[in-house]
Amino acid sequence: MNDLLSVEEAQELILHSVQTFSETVEMSLLQAVGRALAEDIVSPVHVPPFDNAAVDGYAVVAKDTESATVNSPARLRVVRTVHAGDVADFTIGRGEAARVMTGAPVPVGADAMVMIEDTEQRGSEVWIKSPARIGQHIRRRGEAVAQGNTVLQKGQSLGAGEILALAAIGRGSVPVIRPASVCLLTTGDELVEPGQPLPAGKIYNSNRYALSVQIGETGAVLDSLHVPDDPVATREALRQAQEHDMVLTAGGVSVGERDFVKQAVQSLGELRFWRVAVKPGKPIAFGRVGQALFVGLPGNPVSAMVTFELFVRPALRKMMGHRHLFRPQVQATLEHDLGAIGGRREYIRGRLRWSDGRWLARSTGSQASGMVASMIGANALIVAPARSELRQGDLVNVIMIDLPSGNG
Amino acid sequence: MNDLLSVEEAQELILHSVQTFSETVEMSLLQAVGRALAEDIVSPVHVPPFDNAAVDGYAVVAKDTESATVNSPARLRVVRTVHAGDVADFTIGRGEAARVMTGAPVPVGADAMVMIEDTEQRGSEVWIKSPARIGQHIRRRGEAVAQGNTVLQKGQSLGAGEILALAAIGRGSVPVIRPASVCLLTTGDELVEPGQPLPAGKIYNSNRYALSVQIGETGAVLDSLHVPDDPVATREALRQAQEHDMVLTAGGVSVGERDFVKQAVQSLGELRFWRVAVKPGKPIAFGRVGQALFVGLPGNPVSAMVTFELFVRPALRKMMGHRHLFRPQVQATLEHDLGAIGGRREYIRGRLRWSDGRWLARSTGSQASGMVASMIGANALIVAPARSELRQGDLVNVIMIDLPSGNG
Numbered sequence: 001m002n003d004l005l006s007v008e009e010a011q012e013l014i015l016h017s018v019q020t021f022s023e024t025v026e027m028s029l030l031q032a033v034g035r036a037l038a039e040d041i042v043s044p045v046h047v048p049p050f051d052n053a054a055v056d057g058y059a060v061v062a063k064d065t066e067s068a069t070v071n072s073p074a075r076l077r078v079v080r081t082v083h084a085g086d087v088a089d090f091t092i093g094r095g096e097a098a099r100v101m102t103g104a105p106v107p108v109g110a111d112a113m114v115m116i117e118d119t120e121q122r123g124s125e126v127w128i129k130s131p132a133r134i135g136q137h138i139r140r141r142g143e144a145v146a147q148g149n150t151v152l153q154k155g156q157s158l159g160a161g162e163i164l165a166l167a168a169i170g171r172g173s174v175p176v177i178r179p180a181s182v183c184l185l186t187t188g189d190e191l192v193e194p195g196q197p198l199p200a201g202k203i204y205n206s207n208r209y210a211l212s213v214q215i216g217e218t219g220a221v222l223d224s225l226h227v228p229d230d231p232v233a234t235r236e237a238l239r240q241a242q243e244h245d246m247v248l249t250a251g252g253v254s255v256g257e258r259d260f261v262k263q264a265v266q267s268l269g270e271l272r273f274w275r276v277a278v279k280p281g282k283p284i285a286f287g288r289v290g291q292a293l294f295v296g297l298p299g300n301p302v303s304a305m306v307t308f309e310l311f312v313r314p315a316l317r318k319m320m321g322h323r324h325l326f327r328p329q330v331q332a333t334l335e336h337d338l339g340a341i342g343g344r345r346e347y348i349r350g351r352l353r354w355s356d357g358r359w360l361a362r363s364t365g366s367q368a369s370g371m372v373a374s375m376i377g378a379n380a381l382i383v384a385p386a387r388s389e390l391r392q393g394d395l396v397n398v399i400m401i402d403l404p405s406g407n408g
Numbered sequence: 409m410n411d412l413l414s415v416e417e418a419q420e421l422i423l424h425s426v427q428t429f430s431e432t433v434e435m436s437l438l439q440a441v442g443r444a445l446a447e448d449i450v451s452p453v454h455v456p457p458f459d460n461a462a463v464d465g466y467a468v469v470a471k472d473t474e475s476a477t478v479n480s481p482a483r484l485r486v487v488r489t490v491h492a493g494d495v496a497d498f499t500i501g502r503g504e505a506a507r508v509m510t511g512a513p514v515p516v517g518a519d520a521m522v523m524i525e526d527t528e529q530r531g532s533e534v535w536i537k538s539p540a541r542i543g544q545h546i547r548r549r550g551e552a553v554a555q556g557n558t559v560l561q562k563g564q565s566l567g568a569g570e571i572l573a574l575a576a577i578g579r580g581s582v583p584v585i586r587p588a589s590v591c592l593l594t595t596g597d598e599l600v601e602p603g604q605p606l607p608a609g610k611i612y613n614s615n616r617y618a619l620s621v622q623i624g625e626t627g628a629v630l631d632s633l634h635v636p637d638d639p640v641a642t643r644e645a646l647r648q649a650q651e652h653d654m655v656l657t658a659g660g661v662s663v664g665e666r667d668f669v670k671q672a673v674q675s676l677g678e679l680r681f682w683r684v685a686v687k688p689g690k691p692i693a694f695g696r697v698g699q700a701l702f703v704g705l706p707g708n709p710v711s712a713m714v715t716f717e718l719f720v721r722p723a724l725r726k727m728m729g730h731r732h733l734f735r736p737q738v739q740a741t742l743e744h745d746l747g748a749i750g751g752r753r754e755y756i757r758g759r760l761r762w763s764d765g766r767w768l769a770r771s772t773g774s775q776a777s778g779m780v781a782s783m784i785g786a787n788a789l790i791v792a793p794a795r796s797e798l799r800q801g802d803l804v805n806v807i808m809i810d811l812p813s814g815n816g
Binding site: 029030033045047048049050054083084085086087088102103104105139143144145151152156159160161162163164165166167168169170171172173188189190191192193194195196198200201202203204205206208209210212213214216217229299301302305323324325326327328329330331349354357368370371372373375376377378395399400402403404405406 | 437438441453455456457458462491492493494495496510511512513547551552553559560564567568569570571572573574575576577578579580581596597598599600601602603604606608609610611612613614616617618620621622624625637707709710713731732733734735736737738739757762765776778779780781783784785786803807808810811812813814
């Protein structure tokens with residue numbers, strides 16, 4: 001048992017012990033969503049790839065229109081029509097114009113587009129009634145992205161906006177850092193799977209489902225299994241689990257519990273217990289089984305979820321190459337008293353809402369660690385400093401774990 | 409062409425035209441993540457289902473310990489040991505104690521738990537050195553959730569916390585509102601799929617990928633196809649698409665463009681054009697093909713993404729039964745001048761970051777609608793009112809579209 005660690009010290013220790021994977025996987029754009037780029041992405045093309053019309057209208061030589069007025073329009077001969085997708089394999093000379101649709105190439109020789117609304121078509125001629133400015137309504141080749149430019153950097157997390165940019169430069173797939181594989185073990189003869197009848201003395205295995213969601217949200221690949229309280233089965237499960245990047249247990253490794261997991265981890269690798277100055281969160285077990293990182297979370301479901309958020313999620317994000325590992329932290333005004341906080345910092349499940357130019361925070365109810373209902377609707381963790389006395393109106397730090405709901 | 413609509417009027421019209429589906433699907437907990445509950449969920453069990461030990465220690469009759477001191481401990485006979493998962497099918501009488509592990513049932517007759525650290529084991533006896541308070545270290549049956557209580561309400565969106573509560577009450581599956589099915593059509597002979605070579609006059613089809621990500625994030629089921637500029641193919645594609653709940657096009661239905669989509673929609677259903685006072689966002693086409701809602705987004709990828717966010721996402725969320733349809737809106741201080749805004753409200757792609765107790769917002773660069781790079785790293789839309797002049801330091805409304813990055 002080590003000395004008492006602060007949350008930040010424990011986070012640093014865990015992050016220090018994991019490395020970003022060197023293996024990359026080429027993934028199609030839609031598979032790559034939520035993952036981190038493994039290398040800088042340079043555009044092989046100009047976007048747009050050619051000068052093109054920003055409006056439906058006529059491509060003209062601006063000089064032809066410089067003295068145009070309503071009463072004395074420039075009368076230009078319309079030589080061709082260019083639709084989007086066409087090649088403009090001709091040249092516009094003085095006195096000429098081409099009908100060009102939005103997105104279609106502007107032919108060589110033309111240096112301005114005139115919107116159709118500002119023109120009049122007269123047989124094979126178009127009449128332009130005011131001077132065109134050079135370059136007007138033309139999107140220039142490469143103006144959005146120049147060929148050879150770095151569009152996205154290594155470590156960038158990919159969402160809809162980044163996928164847009166990748167598709168626009170013609171990337172059908174990109175190299176991302178490979179997904180972490182996590183083996184989630186729940187242990188304990190008292191646990192019954194949801195959906196089954198509940199015999200006397202048993203409780204439902206909720207950790208398996210809540211942690212599976214949390215692991216899945218990181219983009220890691222998950223194997224999940226429940227192991228009975230049996231030394232042989234436990235050892236065999238851990239032996240298989242060590243093929244993964246991380247072995248995560250909930251329960252079974254606290255001081256004083258049946259120690260089948262503890263024994264098996266110690267025989268296959270190494271195990272330490274950390275006492276972190278945090279509530280909820282009993283001692284966290286930390287070590288290795290084979291090549292896998294081993295993290296033993298508390299068996300209590302609320303404690304397991306909060307400690308996953310604080311310690312495991314950042315480690316998985318680091319493994320998978322993300323630049324940003326932590327959630328955003330904001331300051332909020334407490335909507336009610338939280339009372340006296342004990343000797344350990346508390347992370348209080350709560351709800352943030354924006355009102356009158358500031359965040360308001362309230363707890364989601366009783367914070368006893370068995371209170372699974374306190375996770376319902378929680379979009380934030382209120383950080384209550386050790387030995388503080390928190391009252392309505394006080395300003396507190398809050399970790400945002402989800403976007404708050406909008407109105408309506 | 410109707411009158412100019414405000415963004416709010418257009419949102420109201422679209423939401424008015426869609427109904428929440430009445431069909432529900434029973435989904436396993438992990439499938440149900442991100443979906444909305446179709447009915448209230450009542451707990452069939454108490455959580456915890458029985459009085460259980462919150463600590464490892466001894467279950468005692470508190471009255472036996474009322475005069476206990478270090479020098480004159482209460483000496484109790486240890487009658488049994490109860491592990492988690494066991495049934496406590498015996499009774500504790502006066503002068504007796506049972507060894508009970510964390511989570512295991514507290515036997516009938518006992519009314520307090522004493523932590524093992526506060527006891528001394530002497531052969532078949534345990535010595536208790538200070539009085540126990542009635543109820544201490546016992547988690548009472550039903551204290552987290554009482555049997556018959558409504559745990560989650562219809563319309564609740566399901567995340568990790570809600571899945572925890574559902575598993576804890578033994579639900580292996582829940583009824584959710586069925587997913588919407590969306591058919592995304594991109595049109596235009598100028599479009600080439602990313603990953604293919606880019607012939608002269610062509611551009612990459614980025615809409616298909618960016619909108620696929622946005623649609624997927626709502627939980628809708630997606631069919632996506634590209635249709636060439638051909639009346640027969642377009643009509644056939646739309647005929648198949650009308651089997652979906654929503655048909656979404658990007659491009660192909662603006663005023664003045666080749667109107668194969670327009671003609672096909674008009675022949676299979678109905679079509680109106682809305683001019684919404686918003687930038688980016690050309691006229692939005694809106695109607696029906698068969699039973700499907702038809703929405704025609706602008707062809708420009710940035711305009712398509714922003715109008716999807718403003719008009720389509722809330723409609724899909726309503727169809728799928730979510731209680732909250734919109735993103736949160738906050739106020740932020742501008743980090744730089746945005747200059748003069750024209751006659752339409754602008755939604756400016758930007759980044760929010762929290763600093764010194766307030767949100768700071770900056771744009772992600774040139775906001776011309778072809779500027780696909782402006783979507784990179786954008787976590788917000790800055791709402792710039794029509795005919796305003798926005799300067800550094802001004803307070804603006806900002807829609808949060810993603811959680812900002814934390815530090816580190």
